[in-house]
Amino acid sequence: MTGPRVVVLDYGSGNLRSAQRALARVGADVTVTSDLAAGGAADGLVVPGVGAFAACMAGIAAVGGAAVIRGRITRGQPVLGICVGMQVLYDLGDEHGVRTPGLGVLTGEVRRLDAPILPHMGWNTVAPPADTVLFDGLPADTRFYFVHSYAAKAEPGDTVAEHGEPFAAAVERGPLCATQFHPEKSGDAGIHLLANWLRTLS
Template sequence: MSEPSRSGKQNATPRKNVVILDYGSGNLRSAERAVARTGADVTVTSDLAAAAEADGLVVPGVGAYAACMAGIEALNAGPVIAERVAAGRPVLGICVGMQILFDSGVEHGVESKGLGLLPGSVTKLAAERIPHMGWNTVEAPRDSRLLAGLAGDERFYFVHSYAAQDLDRLVEAGAAVTTATHDLPFAAVVEAGALSAAQFHPEKSSDAGYLLLRNWVAGLG
């Protein structure tokens, strides 16, 4: 039992500490503001010790897959991300920060190695209109923790030309997969133990994105 404060009230529950990894890519300040809205203490940093010790780690990412992987490798952040996941410590990938969690990504016919924490490859969307840009709905499984409380008609903001599309492989690996459809379905959210990822931008998705971030922060140890 916690000790009462001088005012006679119980001490407040400590705020969750979240690090947004700065490796040279991502909407860092937008992500910082969006996560802070949940009540978490948020730090944007390239300090790997802080990234390893935080209650939650956010891996953002925009642009090319290969460029994001180059930034991760230059910082030597891959082992820290992998060790967190292996230890059951939450990691959230956003947009290309989601994509680099997979085995590989193929852009313009060139395959780049990813972090290998999720099975499969990220490939070009099989759609008439590329990129997939704007607001879209998603279909979440009943066991989704990140989208618990979703009414079903909320829209999230996407901007991408590539995605994880081998949905069966993710499900076979035990992941909970939320899909969106742009001509054909693709993985919009993946939840696999301590590892979570969103192809859309929660920080740009208004209250629907806040719901996801709130649920993620609420689940931090």
């Protein structure tokens, strides 16, 4: 018996294979592809992302990915954004004074963190809401692996982390989940979180 069918959207960004391996480890039937039909039909769609906001948005546009991501969320089909794959879900990214429209499925702007040391790179604790699904069963002092200089402000109900200032470390909005940290690089804690997400697909 195969697990839930998960597509990792390949639009030219990084961390595809590590995400694929981590999801396979928790029982997903994973495909890395730019095939939008496969992305639309899968039980879950993962939107990865590393590097610059504008470059990731250009990559998504090049493969026509915006429509499938927005369409899945509108239809209530699960989507998981990771790192810059979370950031592009917001209205706007502001990097080095360049303001790039995002996918607009989350309200807000992604801006440079006001912190003495950037990038924020390493392990950090997070504060999830009481009704969290992603972090269910994880102790309060669990640490996740972050690599970023930009983030969105947390809205009520978001998971919060702090580096110089509080920011949105994860969001859970019905079919839409996203993490600013890399669960696929976060050891057993990240695997636990991905297993929690996979359970929402069945």
